[in-house]
Amino acid sequence: MAGARQEARAESATADREIVISRVIDAPRELVFEAFTEVRHLSRWWGPEGFTTTTRSFEFREGGEWVFVLHGPDGTDYSEWIRWVRIAPPERIELLHGESRDDPNAFESVLAFTPDGAATRIVMRTVFPTKEQRDEAVEKYHAVEGGQQTLSNLAAYVTDLAREGAEG
Structure with a gap:
């Protein structure tokens, strides 16, 4: 009980x-989790609508990094970097995300994958270093809509994979 109170205070x-x-995704948790573990999957769904991803390097392990470029629909390239902080298959991924390894504005994200019947509920909780950085991400970069679009892309991708697996 004390743990729950401490967690509530931390939140x-x-x-x-x-x-x-x-988002609830109509695919098994293991498959949804797997979509984060292999670059061949990530490059097919990562990013908001209209964006594509080019991976420079990828190592999915605790302490490993993913260095990539997001290509915007307007032709703008965004350098991105993720360090996988903690991985607990198939239920949780903790990561640090910024523009580069030494980005002082990097933010933390926790992805939780929970079974929801035959489907999977994914919850993405992102914590920014300051309220101002969070507000800028929401207002200038449309982080909420972008996150929803990214999870929508993930849902479409893994739902297709699950369907192909059932047919194959």
Whole structure:
């Protein structure tokens, strides 16, 4: 019980710095989780609508990194970097995400994968270093819509994979 109270206090302490996005995906948890573990999957769905991804390097392990470029629909390239902080297959991934390894504005994200019948509920909780950085991400970069679109792309991708697996 004390753990739940501490967790609730920790969440309220970061509420003004966080974005939480969730979605139920019609695919098994293991498959949804796998979509994060292999670059061949990530490059097919990562990013908001109209964006594509080019991976420079990828190592999915605790302490490993994913260095990539997001290509916007307007031709703008965004350098991105992720370090996988903690991986607990198939239920949780913790990561640090910024523009580069030494980005002082890098933010933390926790992805939780929970069975929901035959489907999977994914909850993406992102905590920014400051409220101002969170607000800028929401207002200038449309982080909420972008996150929802990214999870929508993931849902479409793994739903197709699940269907192909059932047919194959």
